Amino acid sequence: MKHTYEYPRAALTVDCVVFGFDDTELKVLLIERGIAPFKGQWALPGGFVRVDETLDEAARRELMEETGLKKLFLEQLYTFSSVDRDPRERVISVAYYALTKPADHRTQATTDAADARWFPIRQIPALAFDHADIFATALQRLRGKLRYEPIGFELLPPKFTLSQLQQLYEAVMDTELDKRNFRKKVLSYGLLLPLDETHREGAHRPAQLFRFDPVRYEKLKKKGFHFEL
Amino acid sequence: MKHTYEYPRAALTVDCVVFGFDDTELKVLLIERGIAPFKGQWALPGGFVRVDETLDEAARRELMEETGLKKLFLEQLYTFSSVDRDPRERVISVAYYALTKPADHRTQATTDAADARWFPIRQIPALAFDHADIFATALQRLRGKLRYEPIGFELLPPKFTLSQLQQLYEAVMDTELDKRNFRKKVLSYGLLLPLDETHREGAHRPAQLFRFDPVRYEKLKKKGFHFEL
Numbered sequence: 092m093k094h095t096y097e098y099p100r101a102a103l104t105v106d107c108v109v110f111g112f113d114d115t116e117l118k119v120l121l122i123e124r125g126i127a128p129f130k131g132q133w134a135l136p137g138g139f140v141r142v143d144e145t146l147d148e149a150a151r152r153e154l155m156e157e158t159g160l161k162k163l164f165l166e167q168l169y170t171f172s173s174v175d176r177d178p179r180e181r182v183i184s185v186a187y188y189a190l191t192k193p194a195d196h197r198t199q200a201t202t203d204a205a206d207a208r209w210f211p212i213r214q215i216p217a218l219a220f221d222h223a224d225i226f227a228t229a230l231q232r233l234r235g236k237l238r239y240e241p242i243g244f245e246l247l248p249p250k251f252t253l254s255q256l257q258q259l260y261e262a263v264m265d266t267e268l269d270k271r272n273f274r275k276k277v278l279s280y281g282l283l284l285p286l287d288e289t290h291r292e293g294a295h296r297p298a299q300l301f302r303f304d305p306v307r308y309e310k311l312k313k314k315g316f317h318f319e320l
Numbered sequence: 321m322k323h324t325y326e327y328p329r330a331a332l333t334v335d336c337v338v339f340g341f342d343d344t345e346l347k348v349l350l351i352e353r354g355i356a357p358f359k360g361q362w363a364l365p366g367g368f369v370r371v372d373e374t375l376d377e378a379a380r381r382e383l384m385e386e387t388g389l390k391k392l393f394l395e396q397l398y399t400f401s402s403v404d405r406d407p408r409e410r411v412i413s414v415a416y417y418a419l420t421k422p423a424d425h426r427t428q429a430t431t432d433a434a435d436a437r438w439f440p441i442r443q444i445p446a447l448a449f450d451h452a453d454i455f456a457t458a459l460q461r462l463r464g465k466l467r468y469e470p471i472g473f474e475l476l477p478p479k480f481t482l483s484q485l486q487q488l489y490e491a492v493m494d495t496e497l498d499k500r501n502f503r504k505k506v507l508s509y510g511l512l513l514p515l516d517e518t519h520r521e522g523a524h525r526p527a528q529l530f531r532f533d534p535v536r537y538e539k540l541k542k543k544g545f546h547f548e549l
Binding site for chain 2: 093094095096097098099100101102103139140141142143144145146147167169170172173174181183185235238239315316317
């Protein structure tokens with residue numbers, strides 16, 4: 092069946108920047124394109140929006156189909172509309188970004204994707220379409236978020252050490268932080284609850300484990316703060 | 321000429337939330353719809369995106385056509401995609417928000433708009449489509465922005481008193497602020513340059529005029545801050 096309109100219409104896609112944090116590294120999930128254009132090249136997971144679904148639904152469906160990921164934190168990022176961004180025809184893409192823990196998921200390539208893999212954000216291959224721009228916009232948003240809101244819930248395990256939290260901040264902001272300053276500042280928000288447990292890694296002495304205080308977390312998320320690095 | 325596609329396609333529109341600040345009140349620019357659906361009802365200015373223009377271009381064109389406004393601060397806000405948001409057919413809308421000074425422009429209704437008028441944000445009439453949701457999202461974004469970035473440039477005259485700046489903050493955040501605290505805090509950012517001029521209003525004693533320090537303004541815009549109210 093063909094669909095006819097009085098004026099030409101752009102096709103609409105969703106593309107997803109999925110961030111994961113693996114102990115020390117910030118990573119992004121990419122798929123290898125199994126079909127033209129850009130066949131064999133790495134790209135953000137995504138695809139065409141169906142006319143009877145919302146954009147959020149399309150993003151979750153495409154992530155599930157192309158990578159096996161589901162139930163993750165997902166937010167709309169920005170809509171990209173350069174006139175020549177797709178060699179096939181006029182395609183406008185609504186970008187999303189997601190936060191998750193790579194260890195929680197066994198990723199799997201399906202449908203249009205030949206492969207799905209996590210890449211450290213400093214070792215990202217050349218990407219199809221304008222996906223490098225979309226990725227850069229998502230990283231900027233993640234950095235802004237980390238400064239003004241607590242977002243560790245989505246990226247850290249339920250129990251974590253202050254070193255792990257510092258590594259997350261360092262990985263996202265791509266900078267080294269002073270250990271004493273970081274601890275003092277991060278504890279001053281009253282966001283972390285010390286647990287009656289420690290974590291031992293290698294020859295280091297056991298480190299105190301913490302968890303987030305969910306009530307305080309939600310409150311700070313609304314009120315905002317400014318984490319000056 | 322008809323345009324035919326293999327799969328059904330949504331139509332794409334842009335809608336713009338234009339904020340203006342008039343001395344003491346935060347206002348929004350609305351148009352009265354001249355055509356169905358919602359004919360005679362107030363709505364955000366906007367319209368269909370052409371297949372050969374970017375979304376930014378479409379937003380600026382529609383604003384110009386429907387309200388006569390041009391050259392104003394304009395940023396993409398969010399893309400709205402509820403399946404039943406338009407009674408005609410499947411329409412997805414990319415929302416923008418803009419900041420301006422109402423006094424700078426003579427608004428004029430043209431093309432599809434029967435009238436264009438500034439409304440104080442507390443006295444907004446019932447809006448067409450899901451435009452009340454779009455407006456609420458834009459107001460939330462403006463409030464977030466005011467907290468983390470200086471935005472006065474776009475909304476205030478080049479020279480202003482601290483009272484005017486406080487009125488802007490009070491109008492946007494919909495709250496009363498303590499005068500002494502506000503002055504102390506706002507001056508602490510080093511963002512304001514005192515001028516060798518005063519402004520006299522009614523029987524009040526003359527008030528010092530300020531302007532923004534553009535270098536410091538750009539720096540703080542990048543670095544961000546947190547204006548706790």
